[in-house]
Amino acid sequence: MGRTPKPAALRLLEGRAPGKDSGGREVPTPPAFKRLPPEAPAWMTDEARAEWDRVVPGLSRLDLLKPEDRAALAAYCEAWATFVEATRIVQAEGMTIEAKQGTLAHPAVGIARNAAREVRAWAAHFGLTPSAEQALGRGADDDNTEGNPFAPGGS
Numbered sequence: 001m002g003r004t005p006k007p008a009a010l011r012l013l014e015g016r017a018p019g020k021d022s023g024g025r026e027v028p029t030p031p032a033f034k035r036l037p038p039e040a041p042a043w044m045t046d047e048a049r050a051e052w053d054r055v056v057p058g059l060s061r062l063d064l065l066k067p068e069d070r071a072a073l074a075a076y077c078e079a080w081a082t083f084v085e086a087t088r089i090v091q092a093e094g095m096t097i098e099a100k101q102g103t104l105a106h107p108a109v110g111i112a113r114n115a116a117r118e119v120r121a122w123a124a125h126f127g128l129t130p131s132a133e134q135a136l137g138r139g140a141d142d143d144n145t146e147g148n149p150f151a152p153g154g155s
Contacts, residue, residue: 035063038070047081048074059126069126076122079115086112 021027037060040052052073059065065073089108096103123129 033066033068035066036060037065038067038073041070041074044074044077045081047084048077051077051080055126055128062127064127072122072125076119076126076128079118079122083112083115083119086115 019027037056040049040056044052055077056065056073086108090106090112093106093108095106095109097106098104120129124131
């Protein structure tokens, strides 16, 4: 299986030269999808919609979104909403419950853990994980190479 490949746009953002990735390899031109943000589904929960509204502007600015990404982005946002809800339940009720078998982990602990895994997996597809932060950090608004000895033209 291996690691999921990064989208071409992310590989180009961290590239060494125009059309090259960080290893100097040629990045194939991606399909000519229209780079417009997808419309948020009307059925999304409030928390999921808030996450959608938080991430879409940045991803759009970097030309990483297309209308066809709607389902994957909605799945990411709903996984986030599940994580938040389960975390709030654990905060309110505690990490354990008393049962006939004794003290057990609260069911919301497992739900939060699984949702966090889902969030992390979906987030990686959109470059939203900490490991992808450097690539995104050199996006459309950050051309400042002054003082960076490793950047072309940096001091």
